[in-house]
Amino acid sequence: MKITELVSKIQGEFKISPFRILKILSKIEDKDISFYLKESQVEISQRTFDFLVKHLKEGYPIEYITKKVSFLGNDFFVDENVLIPRIETEDLVILAINLINDKGIKHVIDMGTGSGVIAISIKKQLPKTKVQASDISESAIKIAQYNAKKLGVNVEFKIGDCLDPFLKEIHEVELIISNPPYVETSFIEKSHLLSYEPRISLDGGADGQNFFKKISKYSHLLKTKYLLFETSEFTVKKTAEILSEIGKIQILPDSFKKERFIFISPYR
Structure with a gap:
């Protein structure tokens, strides 16, 4: 027509x-x-x-029609196997890059990488930094690998949940970053806007805290690390409380001035 x-x-x-x-x-x-x-x-x-x-x-989502999303100036392939990156996650990556430069960090891991935008963007900006990433979804890992090859960066991807894929090398890791599932189950069930995105990438359980409760169980391994997480402005204080035993907590805003990120540094 x-x-x-x-x-x-x-x-x-x-x-x-x-x-x-x-x-x-x-x-x-x-x-x-x-x-x-x-x-x-x-x-x-x-x-x-x-x-x-x-x-x-x-x-x-238009991004699933075009199979493309722009993130920090680069085009990434996406489909229904991965979350569509939001602008707030660009803020997370910028915070990470500044932290890596400030602290001279050499080894970073990205948990729940999805399409790989966090890990790949960090590696593209800081090619000398060792960057590894993981996801529980094999389909997501294949997309992340495709995006890394397409954008010409070398990131090591592993399949697995939370810190499990990195336990053998955790002593070398200096920064852990993640945009994990943090949406409350009831909100997902009510919202048609999220119905096409992979639930595994969104659903944080009844209170949105499943991932953070899981990572807190590794606190004995994390007390010397820097950690940077994205979460919801509505539950960020609850998240901070759950993670407080790992290290010194800071709640940081996104570019819209919403309390969005949890930064954890070692007690020294």
Whole structure:
């Protein structure tokens, strides 16, 4: 169908402006919005139309349509096997890079790496730093490996839960970073906006603290490490309390001034 027909059809069904329709279309087809303004008679495929409707009707993420997300200036492949990285996680990586530079950290691990954006972004910025990453999902690890190769960095990926894949080398690790599952189960069940993303990457249990309770059990191995975690602004104080026996806790804000990150440094 022609672009004019598509806009008319979508506008009538969803009551949204032509500009918003074209903006979404430009993301799906990876074209500048000006293309559609100049080429009003261009043909739009049925597949693109169906994706557009699915996005508007069901909230299906555009990133899973395009199989691409931009993160700190690099394009990463994503699909329904991995979480879509948010801008807050860019803040987490920037904090990590500053910490690595400040403390002269040589060895970093990223737990629950998903598409690999954290580990790969750190390695790309700091190529001399040893970076390892893990995920419980074999499908996620394959995507992370693909992204590392695509972006030309050497990150070692392991399959496993929490710290388990790194126990043999934990004495060498200086910084542990993670954007773990921290969303409360009840919120996931109520929110259609999260229904397409892998639940294993989101669900932190009834109180959102399952991962943090698990990592706290390794506290005897972590008292000499730096740790940096992303969590929810609504449960960050609860998370801080759970992790307080590991080391000195700081709660840090994201770029929207929301209390989002837990930074743990050794007691000295």
